[in-house]
Amino acid sequence: MRKLPRRIRPTAVRALLATGLAGAVVTTGLAGSAHAASTLAGSAAAKGRYFGTAVAANHLGESAYASTLDAEFNAVTPENEMKWDAVEATRNTFTYSAADQIVSHAQSKSMKVRGHTLVWHSQLPGWVGSLGTTDLRTAMNNHITQVMTHYKGKIYAWDVVNEAFQDGSSGARRSSPFQDKLGNGYIEEAFRTARSVDPNAKLCYNDYNTDGQSAKSNAVYAMVKDFKQRGVPIDCVGFQSHFNSASPVPSDYQANLQRFADLGVDVQITELDIEGSGTAQATSYGKVTTACLAVTRCTGITVWGIPDKYSWRSSGTPLLFDNNYAKKPAYTAVLTALGGTTGGGGGGGTATCTTTYARTNVWSDRFNGQVTVTAGSSAITAWSVNVTFTSPQKVSTTWSGTPTWDSSGNVMTMKPNGNGSLAAGASTSFGFTVMTNGNTNAPTVGACTAS
Ligand code: G3I
Numbered sequence: 001m002r003k004l005p006r007r008i009r010p011t012a013v014r015a016l017l018a019t020g021l022a023g024a025v026v027t028t029g030l031a032g033s034a035h036a037a038s039t040l041a042g043s044a045a046a047k048g049r050y051f052g053t054a055v056a057a058n059h060l061g062e063s064a065y066a067s068t069l070d071a072e073f074n075a076v077t078p079e080n081e082m083k084w085d086a087v088e089a090t091r092n093t094f095t096y097s098a099a100d101q102i103v104s105h106a107q108s109k110s111m112k113v114r115g116h117t118l119v120w121h122s123q124l125p126g127w128v129g130s131l132g133t134t135d136l137r138t139a140m141n142n143h144i145t146q147v148m149t150h151y152k153g154k155i156y157a158w159d160v161v162n163e164a165f166q167d168g169s170s171g172a173r174r175s176s177p178f179q180d181k182l183g184n185g186y187i188e189e190a191f192r193t194a195r196s197v198d199p200n201a202k203l204c205y206n207d208y209n210t211d212g213q214s215a216k217s218n219a220v221y222a223m224v225k226d227f228k229q230r231g232v233p234i235d236c237v238g239f240q241s242h243f244n245s246a247s248p249v250p251s252d253y254q255a256n257l258q259r260f261a262d263l264g265v266d267v268q269i270t271e272l273d274i275e276g277s278g279t280a281q282a283t284s285y286g287k288v289t290t291a292c293l294a295v296t297r298c299t300g301i302t303v304w305g306i307p308d309k310y311s312w313r314s315s316g317t318p319l320l321f322d323n324n325y326a327k328k329p330a331y332t333a334v335l336t337a338l339g340g341t342t343g344g345g346g347g348g349g350t351a352t353c354t355t356t357y358a359r360t361n362v363w364s365d366r367f368n369g370q371v372t373v374t375a376g377s378s379a380i381t382a383w384s385v386n387v388t389f390t391s392p393q394k395v396s397t398t399w400s401g402t403p404t405w406d407s408s409g410n411v412m413t414m415k416p417n418g419n420g421s422l423a424a425g426a427s428t429s430f431g432f433t434v435m436t437n438g439n440t441n442a443p444t445v446g447a448c449t450a451s
Contacts (some may be wrong), residue, residue, distance in 0.1 A: 006338040040320075040331075041074035043340030050156075050300035051338070052113050054079040054271065057098040059310060060105055064325045069105075075112035075156070077270070077302050078102045079312075082116055083123040085381035087147055089129055091139065093144055103154055114270065114302060115151060117159035117206065118144050119190045121176030129177040136181050141193045148197040157202035157236055157268065160194045161187050167209055187223070188232045195233035206238030206270055212250025213259075224263050238270035240394050241288060242304070244316060246274065249284050254291035261297035271304040274330070275316030277358060278372045279427040282333035285320070291339035301334075305343055328356055329374040329427050342376035352376030353383045353422070353448040360431070362440075366396070370431045371414070371445055375422035382420040386446035387412045401430030 044051035052075025059065045069076070080086055088094055106113045119140060131139055147160065164187055166174045173179045178186040187205070194203050205224065210217035220237065227234045237260050243249050250256065257267045269292055270354040274284045292298035305311045320331040332342055332354060334438040342352055354374050361368040373383050388411045389395060395403075401414040414430050422428060434443070 007039065014430070015090040038335060038340035038342070040072045040338065040340070043335055043338035044300065045074065046340075049292065049298070049338075050075040052076055052112065052114065052300060052302035053147060053306055054302065055102050055178075055306075056306045056310065057081050057101045057366075059306075060101060063305060065310075066105075068325050070109055070323060073111065073306075074109075075100060075114065075300060075302060076106045077114040077116045077201060078307070079116075080123070081146070083120065084143060085123045085125050086119075087142055089125050092142070094150070096270040099151075103151065107144060107154065112156040112300075113151075113154060114268075115148075115155040116270075117162040118147060118194065119160060119178060120162035121174060121178070121188070122163070124177070131177070131181075133181045134309060137186075138185065138191070140178060140182070140190065144190060145197050148194060148201070152198045153200065155198065155201045157204050157266075158194060158198075159206040159270070160190050160203045162206045163208065164205075165207060165210075165216050165219050167216060169215045171215040171222075174438050180238070183207055188227065189201060191227070193235050200401060202235040202266065203233055204236040205234060206240065208240035208242055208271070209247070210256075211239050211241050211243075212252045212256050220258060221263070224260065228264050234265060236266040236268055236299075238268050238305075239270035240450045241269050241273075242271060242318075243274040243284060244318070249274070250289050251354040253288065254294050257291060257295045257298055261295050266297045266299045266406060267275070267295060268299055273304045273311060273313070273316075275313065275318045277317055278329055278429065279355065279372075279431035281318075282329035282427060285330040286333035286337045286363065289334045293337070295312055322356070323365060326356075327354060329354070329372055332374045332376065336376075351380040351450040353450040355385055355448045357442065357445045359442060365438070366433055366435045368431055368433050369443060370429050372427050372429045372446060373422070374427040376449065380420070380422050380450040383416060383422070383448060383450045385414050385416060385417045385448050387432070388444040388446065390439050390441045390443075393439050393441070393443075394435045394437065396433045396435050399430065400428070403432075 032368045040051040051073055053073045055076045056079045078099050081102060087096060103113055108365060128139060164174055166172045173184060180250055191203055207220055210220050224234060224237060261267050269288060272288060292301055301357060303320060305319050307321045307323055307325055308314055308317040308319045311319050312430055320328055322328055335342060356372045358370050359367050359372045371385060373385060401412050402417050405412055
């Protein structure tokens with residue numbers, strides 16, 4: 001399996017995550033709650049794009065998972081269920097049950113399906129690597145033919161070939177049974193076979209670390225250019241877009257999408273996730289969304305999972321929903337960039353805000369909590385959040401806000417220090433230290449009210 005650079009986190013935070021002490025609670029604004037809120041799918045559709053997510057079949061039975069999927073997304077990518085090891089673990093015996101579950105769910109909700117993936121060096125059963133050249137060619141074309149025939153007419157776009165290039169400065173092809181035995185021509189052959197099976201599915205090349213200009217993306221670019229010049233069937237390029245602090249959104253992200261689009265292919269953001277939290281994460285998500293919207297041929301965005309807890313790198317909390325399916329500031333940033341509105345609805349410029357809570361430090365006798373307040377789709381001039389603590393906890397200090405307390409001493413109303421103005425989608429945070437006195441419960445963060 002490939003390795004992405006991972007962000008180094010402070011040990012304390014890692015320990016917290018490992019013990020499950022760090023939590024997140026999000027509440028939505030009160031104002032306008034009677035109006036229908038906009039969604040990722042709805043606001044993307046208004047811009048002529050889809051908004052998708054990776055889906056795992058084994059979570060579809062979880063009601064919060066399915067209801068979030070159905071409410072917010074209009075495209076899905078099976079996260080693992082269509083990979084070679086899932087559908088053809090044994091030569092010529094095809095198993096589609098898990099992938100079928102996802103496809104039928106998607107069809108029942110009129111969602112697009114991205115097929116992922118036909119030819120990839122990873123999650124490849126051992127028998128494929130043991131074949132001789134002629135046999136491998138037959139097996140590759142048979143795999144493409146069988147799987148695409150099974151799903152013919154149901155797939156919007158296929159990742160025909162995935163991650164065929166090396167990282168680093170060489171621009172070379174990655175070693176794999178296909179590359180090593182069939183040579184450079186295997187990619188072209190896979191695309192030609194795919195076109196012959198389902199001429200209506202868009203055929204994509206998909207890769208990571210190709211999100212800005214680099215030796216690797218230049219090599220992919222040269223291949224796509226060559227394919228277009230010679231009439232090899234290719235319709236789209238997928239940019240996985242797995243980001244973290246060691247591998248942030250490149251400054252030339254939009255320009256890179258555009259140069260591929262200029263070759264005459266669609267571009268899609270196919271596996272978006274960005275490790276981090278709060279405003280920094282939200283800002284990066286906003287940038288990616290804005291970049292796609294600025295490129296006419298960027299047809300949609302897919303995030304690589306719904307709640308953080310089901311991410312392939314869950315400790316980096318890289319997704320738009322927290323473990324309780326509450327919308328994170330990153331969600332609001334994407335929605336706002338898509339032109340959607342949070343809660344307020346009606347286009348009347350209603351002031352709303354949302355909050356995210358995180359436990360940021362912990363010691364034997366106390367912990368620090370942080371609440372991030374994010375304005376909705378309209379600018380706000382003031383906000384107020386109630387935070388309720390459990391007796392015998394006592395707050396010893398607060399920062400970045402002005403607190404008042406109720407008579408019980410357990411409910412704090414936090415308001416801005418001075419000017420409470422936030423631009424649409426912008427965030428600010430306040431914090432506090434809780435002396436546990438033996439009780440480590442997270443505080444309850446109430447609704448955020450804005451004006
Ligand atoms: O389902 C089995 C379970 O039965 C078993 O007990 C467990 C023990 O290891 O493994 C489970 O399978 C895991 C599977 O995810 C489902 O959770 C595999 O080990 C694990 O390797 C697999 O990881 C997937 C990874 O691709 C494999 O390369 C991730 O879920 C998936 O998100 C990730 O997705 C890839 C894209 O396909 C291509 N681009 C990069 C992206 C992230 O790595």
